Amino acid sequence: MIKLQDIHSLTEFKRNASNYVERIRETKAPMVLTINGEAAVIVQDALSFQHLLDRFHQLEKELKELKKEALRTEICKGVDSGPATPLDIEDVITRGQLRSSQRRSTQHGA
DSSP: OOOOGEEEEEHHHHHHHHHHHHHHHHHHHOOEETTTTTEEEOOOOHHHHHHHHHHHHHHHHHHHHHHHHHHHHHHHHHHHTTOOOOOOHHHHHOOOHHHHHHHHHHHHOO
């Protein structure tokens, strides 16, 4: 969480850059820099940023694995529910054509 004392103007930061960089290194807290009173950039020490990226990538991997496991579970449920009925490709094509023509008539009628 960014604290009020970690929000500064870019102009102020430029005037005292070395002091601010030292503070960021010590606290490991990111700093928001504003331009015309609006947040413009975040300044953070490199090691903290790398830790943030590493954690993000780890969470991405974990989410991917969770999605794979959920898919496996759903596939197993489908397999356990008995034989599937094959799709009639002609029926699928006919339904698709019907929907497509309905969309066109709706669009032209609007």
